[in-house]
Each structure stands twice: as C-alpha cells, then as structure tokens.
Amino acid sequence: MLWLKALHLIFMVTWFAGLFYLPRLYVYHAMSDDEISNERFKIMERKLFFGIMTPGMIATLVFGIWMLTDYAWELYSAAGWLHAKLALLGLLLVYHYFCGVWLFDFKNDRNRHTHVFYRWMNEIPVLFLVGIIILAVVKPF
Numbered sequence: 001m002l003w004l005k006a007l008h009l010i011f012m013v014t015w016f017a018g019l020f021y022l023p024r025l026y027v028y029h030a031m032s033d034d035e036i037s038n039e040r041f042k043i044m045e046r047k048l049f050f051g052i053m054t055p056g057m058i059a060t061l062v063f064g065i066w067m068l069t070d071y072a073w074e075l076y077s078a079a080g081w082l083h084a085k086l087a088l089l090g091l092l093l094v095y096h097y098f099c100g101v102w103l104f105d106f107k108n109d110r111n112r113h114t115h116v117f118y119r120w121m122n123e124i125p126v127l128f129l130v131g132i133i134i135l136a137v138v139k140p141f
Helices: 002-031 035-076 080-107 115-121 124-138
Strands: none
Touching: 002 035, 002 080, 002 115, 002 124, 035 080, 080 124
16 A cells, blocks of 8 residues: 555656646747757657656556555545545646647647746646645645
8 A cells, every 4th residue: 555655656746847847848948939949849848748747647647546446435435635636636637638738839830828828837736736735645624
C-alpha cells in the first residue's frame, strides 16, 4: 500500500513539474519573434509534453486508480473529500488536454494567445495542487 502511494506521489510530482513549466515555455514562445527561437521552443515543448508530462500523468493515474481499487474506495467512498479530489483531478485532466491543444497550435504556427494569457494559465496548476493536497492530507469533509 505504501509503495503504491509513494509511486503515485513520485509521478504526480513529475506531472506537476511539467504542468508548471510548459505554460512558462508558452509565455516565452509567444514573445519570441525569430525562427530559431520558435523552432527551439517547439522542440522543448514537445519533449516536455510527450516525454515528461504525459507519462507522469499516465503513471499518476495508474497508481491512483490502483490505490482506489485496492483499498481507498472501500475506505473513503462515502467521504466528500475524495469526491472533491477526483473532481479536481478531472478538471486537471482538462487543463492537461488544453496544454496539448496549445502545443499543437504552436507546432503549426497558429498560436492565438498573448504571453499574458499564458502567464495566467501558468498559475492554474498551483490552484489544483493546493486543492488536491489539502483534500488528500487534511481530509476536511
């Protein structure tokens, strides 16, 4: 049980590292105006999204679902905090999806947003992290 939790947390940290950094790359990419920088950002963004973020997300989900089916659902299915945490996770998956949409927009030179937009988007994972950690650790309801 503790090994599952440890692996879940390790990959969650990996996923969030990407969620924090990718929108920051988008900020700089949106501000770049030369072809060399544009191509460099495309490579960095692709490697981060497909090499770190998405595998981290998948492993986080695998170990989280494993914990849910192994013991957590039986113990906490009536607890509101678990349902709230899962709801935040669902919204976080939507955010991850949009990070991918923006990745393909940049890849195809179709970015429609300013660096200010991405600066705001860069703050969203912090809110998810705070909410999810508080729900999982404090279990307020």
